[in-house]
Amino acid sequence: MGLADAFxxxxxxxxxxxxxxxxxxxxxxxxxxxxxxxLSKADSLGLGLIVLGLLPQQAxxxxxxxxxxxxxxxxxxxxxxxxxxAGIAARRKPQA
Amino acid sequence: MxxxxxxxxxFDIALVAGLIALALHVVVTRDGRxxxxxxxxxxxxxxxxxxxxxxxxxxxxxxxIGGGLTGMLLLRAHAHLARHAAPPPPxxxxxxxxxxxxxxxxxVTLALTAVVLAFPQPAPSLxxxxxxxxxxxxxxxxxxxxxLAYRAIDTLLEKIVLILALVGVWSLSRDAAWGGASQLQPAxxxxxxVFLARVLPPFxxxxxxxxVWVGADLPGGTFQAGTILAAMALLVMLAGLRPAPxxxxxxxxxxxxxxxxxxxLVGFLGVAVAQGFLSYPEAIAKxxxxxIEAALTLSIAGTLALLVAxxxxxxxxx
Numbered sequence: 001m002g003l004a005d006a007f008x009x010x011x012x013x014x015x016x017x018x019x020x021x022x023x024x025x026x027x028x029x030x031x032x033x034x035x036x037x038x039l040s041k042a043d044s045l046g047l048g049l050i051v052l053g054l055l056p057q058q059a060x061x062x063x064x065x066x067x068x069x070x071x072x073x074x075x076x077x078x079x080x081x082x083x084x085x086a087g088i089a090a091r092r093k094p095q096a
Numbered sequence: 097m098x099x100x101x102x103x104x105x106x107f108d109i110a111l112v113a114g115l116i117a118l119a120l121h122v123v124v125t126r127d128g129r130x131x132x133x134x135x136x137x138x139x140x141x142x143x144x145x146x147x148x149x150x151x152x153x154x155x156x157x158x159x160x161i162g163g164g165l166t167g168m169l170l171l172r173a174h175a176h177l178a179r180h181a182a183p184p185p186p187x188x189x190x191x192x193x194x195x196x197x198x199x200x201x202x203x204v205t206l207a208l209t210a211v212v213l214a215f216p217q218p219a220p221s222l223x224x225x226x227x228x229x230x231x232x233x234x235x236x237x238x239x240x241x242x243x244l245a246y247r248a249i250d251t252l253l254e255k256i257v258l259i260l261a262l263v264g265v266w267s268l269s270r271d272a273a274w275g276g277a278s279q280l281q282p283a284x285x286x287x288x289x290v291f292l293a294r295v296l297p298p299f300x301x302x303x304x305x306x307x308v309w310v311g312a313d314l315p316g317g318t319f320q321a322g323t324i325l326a327a328m329a330l331l332v333m334l335a336g337l338r339p340a341p342x343x344x345x346x347x348x349x350x351x352x353x354x355x356x357x358x359x360x361l362v363g364f365l366g367v368a369v370a371q372g373f374l375s376y377p378e379a380i381a382k383x384x385x386x387x388i389e390a391a392l393t394l395s396i397a398g399t400l401a402l403l404v405a406x407x408x409x410x411x412x413x414x
Contacts, residue, residue: 076295083288 004056011053018046032089036082043078047071108148115141128177132170139163152315153239160323168330168404176406234382236313243317244385248374252363255356255392258399262352266343269407275344276412278405281336293335300328308393312382318389322396329401343408348398355395359388 022042029035051071058064118138143159233245304321311317363374370377
C-alpha cells in the first residue's frame with residue numbers, strides 16, 4: 001500500500017466517523033438548532049475529508065477539480081438549508 | 097470472499113433494507129407530509145441503488161426526478177390541500193381492512209419474485225446489439241443511443257405526454273386566470289433563499305449544459321439537464337427574483353413545444369432522406385441527435401418547472 005492509499009484510507013475513515021457522529025447527534029440532540037449543528041458539521045467536514053481522501057486516487061486533474069466542485073456545491077446547499085430550517089425553528093420558538 | 101466484497105455486500109444489504117423500510121413507512125404512515133419526505137429519501141436511496149448496479153444514467157434520473165422533482169410536486173400539492181380542503185373525516189378503524197390489500201400485494205410480490213428467479217441464464221439482453229451498432233449513431237453512450245436513435249419513438253411520445261400533463265395542470269386554473277402566471281413567491285422570502293437563488297443558477301446552467309453535452313458519450317442527458325434547469329428556474333421564482341412567466345407568453349409556448357416539434361420534424365425528414373420515420377442519415381446522425389437533445393432539454397426544463405409551479409392563479413395582464 002503506497003503513501004497515497006494510506007492517506008485516502010485515513011481521510012475517508014475520519015470522514016465516515018464524522019458522518020456517524022453527525023447522525024448520532026441528529027438522532028440524540030434535544031432541539032432543532034443543535035441537531036442542525038450536528039448535521040452541518042457532518043455535511044461540511046465529513047464530506048470535505050472524504051473528498052480530500054479521494055483526491056490522490058484521481059487519474060486526471062479534471063477528476064479532482066470536479067470532486068472539489070461537488071464539495072463546494074454541497075457546502076453551499078447545506079449551509080443554505082441549515083439557515084432556512086434554523087429560521088423556521090427560530091420563528092416557532094416555543095416548541096423548538 | 098475478500099474483505100472488499102463482504103463490505104460491499106454488507107452495504108448493499110443495508111441499502112435494500114433501508115429501501116424496504118422507507119417504502120413500508122410511505123405506505124403505512126398516516127402523516128401525509130412525513131410520507132412525502134420519506135418518499136424523497138426513498139428516491140435518493142433508489143438512486144444510490146441504481147448507481148450500485150452501474151446504471152448511472154438511471155441513477156441520475158431517479159435522484160433528480162424521483163427524489164427531487166416529484167417530491168416537490170407532492171409537497172406543493174399537500175400544502176395546497178392543507179390550505180383549501182377540509183381534513184378528511186376520521187376513518188373508523190376496521191379490524192381487517194388491511195387484510196385484502198396485504199394479501200394482494202404479497203401475491204404480486206411472490207409472482208414477481210418467481211418471474212425474476214425464472215429468468216433464463218444468461219438473461220435475454222439486447223445490450224450486445226446496442227453496443228455493436230453504436231458506431232452508426234456517432235454516440236458513445238449506449239443509453240443515449242437507445243433513447244434517441246434505436247427507440248426514438250418512445251422518447252418522442254414521452255415528451256409529448258409531458259406537454260399533455262402540463263396542459264392538464266393549466267386547465268385546472270380558473271377562467272379569469274387562464275393565460276396568467278402562477279404565484280410562487282411566498283409572502284416572506286427568507287434571506288438565505290435569496291442568496292442561494294443569486295449564487296447557484298449560473299453554476300446550475302453550466303452543469304446542465306455539461307450534462308447534455310457529455311450525455312452523448314457518458315452518463316447524462318436531456319432529462320437530468322432539464323431537471324437541473326427547472327430547479328434553477330424554480331429557485332429564482334421562489335426567491336422572488338423573477339416572477340413566473342405568464343403562460344400565454346408566445347416565447348414560453350414556443351420553447352415548450354420546440355423540442356418535440358423539432359423531434360417530429362427531424363423524424364419526417366428521415367422519411368425523405370434516410371430509411372424512414374425517425375431514422376437519421378448516418379453522416380450527420382450525431383449533430384442531429386445533439387441538436388434534438390438541446391431543444392428537448394429546454395422543453396423539458398420549462399415543462400417540469402411549470403408543472404411544479406402549478407395552474408396559473410393570477411389574471412393575465414391585458
